[in-house]
Amino acid sequence: MTTENSQDGQGQYSYHLPVLFGETLDALAIKPDGVYADLTFGGGGHSRGILERLGPKGRLFAFDQDSDARRNLPEDRRITFLPHNFRHVGRFLRLHEGIPVDGILADLGVSSHQFDEGQRGFSFRFEGEMDMRMDQRQTNTAFDIVNTWSEQRLHKLFEQYGEVTNARTLARTIVHVRSTLSLKTIANFKAALNSVVKGNPNKYFAQVFQALRIEVNDELGALKEMLQQVPGLLSIGGRVAIITFHSLEDRIVKNFFKKGSFEDEDPSDPFGQSTAPPLLKAITKKPVIPGDTELRQNPRSRSAKLRAAERI
Structure with a gap:
């Protein structure tokens, strides 16, 4: 990956x-x-x-x-x-x-190809749903993770699979904003997290999306x-x-x-x-x-x- x-x-x-x-x-x-x-x-x-x-x-x-x-x-x-x-x-x-x-x-x-198919949700460069399933027959999506996981689980996910520098802050922010904002689309997800991005935004979201994709597809x-x-x-x-x-x-x-x-x-x-x-x-x-x-x-x-x- x-x-x-x-x-x-x-x-x-x-x-x-x-x-x-x-x-x-x-x-x-x-x-x-x-x-x-x-x-x-x-x-x-x-x-x-x-x-x-x-x-x-x-x-x-x-x-x-x-x-x-x-x-x-x-x-x-x-x-x-x-x-x-x-x-x-x-x-x-x-x-x-x-x-x-x-x-x-x-x-x-x-x-x-998977990155360039915007509707698949693998890339932060395109608009689409937070999906990221390689096998469309499975049900668990990236949206399910960011919308339902606890702050602690999200923290560990972004820390271990994405090596995100502020994984704890990122997890806390997701849990806070999802009660009032929908994170179902890539645009909404990025906008909701804009305030916590550290360093180069492209590199940051690459790490975040990588962590989610690894988990979605086990x-x-x-x-x-x-x-x-x-x-x-x-x-x-x-x-x-x-x-x-x-x-x-x-x-x-x-x-x-x-x-x-x-x-x-x-x-x-x-x-x-x-x-x-x-x-x-x-x-x-x-x-x-x-x-x-x-x-x-x-x-x-x-x-x-x-x-x-x-x-x-």
Whole structure:
């Protein structure tokens, strides 16, 4: 997931331009007759790259909970589109007899397309309702959160997921104003909070909207559920490549690849003797980040980090 200012889609940055494109495909070490799963199909850029490296017997499963993504499907009999959240990856791969897979890819960034669809509510640059649902079938929206959550819960949300500097003041203000003003639209929400904005307004609202979006879509919970399934889905020697845009996501992926759990080191167990040996071996000791050329061509990539691991 990315903050909007790191992906603030000028028109030239296509919905189909994937971040760390070549680096991700190289990390997957694609075999022509292999089976692969792109868990965040989006504009289809990474999937097209995989298909180009697959032979006629290769297979690709493309997951995306956003129904808009289906429009980007190429006409290719090797690809199967699964309109579901990747937290259900194991269930649907089994249903389609796709296990084991030779590679799994997830690009956790929100697409420029989603930001640019004003009515979806992902962007503070457009007018629309405070929605932010990636899967339109779910009911919980950003408006539900700002309209019903307690001051304490809102404080923790903006502090932990948005790293908002005055998260406590922001939460208190929301609770105060919502009794007399409707926060259902982006314009109303921004106007109601104008007095508490700290620093650059674009950066501030990017952090606020990021926090709400992470919660609306349970993005960290879904990431953990997906990762726990990965070792059981990969063939021996199969690879997983994940692109993150947020420090919380990167830490989750890093820890899981390193030791098969999500927690930082336990000081009472410095040698990790209380946990089972991990089934994945990290093949990126440090995260792969975009080079200068990509940074110039696509500002969205600024926060991107790629980590990859191999099933052992």
